[in-house]
Amino acid sequence: MLRALTVLDRAPANCCTPLAAPTMSEQDAETTALLFKALSDPGRVKIVNLLSNAEEPVCVCDLTPRLGLSQPTVSFHLGKLVRAGLLEREQRGVWAFYSVDRRALARLSTVFDLEGAAA
Numbered sequence: 001m002l003r004a005l006t007v008l009d010r011a012p013a014n015c016c017t018p019l020a021a022p023t024m025s026e027q028d029a030e031t032t033a034l035l036f037k038a039l040s041d042p043g044r045v046k047i048v049n050l051l052s053n054a055e056e057p058v059c060v061c062d063l064t065p066r067l068g069l070s071q072p073t074v075s076f077h078l079g080k081l082v083r084a085g086l087l088e089r090e091q092r093g094v095w096a097f098y099s100v101d102r103r104a105l106a107r108l109s110t111v112f113d114l115e116g117a118a119a
Helices: 026-038 043-054 061-068 071-083 103-108 112-116
Strands: 087-092 093-099
Touching: 026 071, 026 093, 043 087, 043 093, 061 071, 061 093, 061 103, 071 087, 071 093, 093 103, 103 112
Parallel strands: none
Antiparallel strands: 087 093
C-alpha cells in the first residue's frame, strides 16, 4: 500500500547559508596571497612580530640574536618580507633598518573582518 508523505518545512537547510561578505577582487586575492606566502616561514612570522612591537626601525644586527638565526638567513628573510611589501627598509650608512609597513598589515586584517561579515 502506498502512502503520501507530507513535507513539513520547505526552508533551505542550514548548510546552505548564503555568503554575506562582499567578494574580493581577483587582484586583491593575488596580492593578499603573496603577503600570506611571505609569512609562510616561522622565522619571517617572528620577524614581523618583533618589528610590529618595536617603537622604531630595527637593525638586522639586533634581530639576529633574538631569532637565533645566522645573519645571512635573517637578511634573506628580511628581503622576502620587503619584496612582499610587509616591511620597509631604510639604509643608514652600512646598516639597514627595518620597520613594519602598517598599511600591509591593515590589508591582511581585512581578510578576517568578522564584524563586516556579520552585518
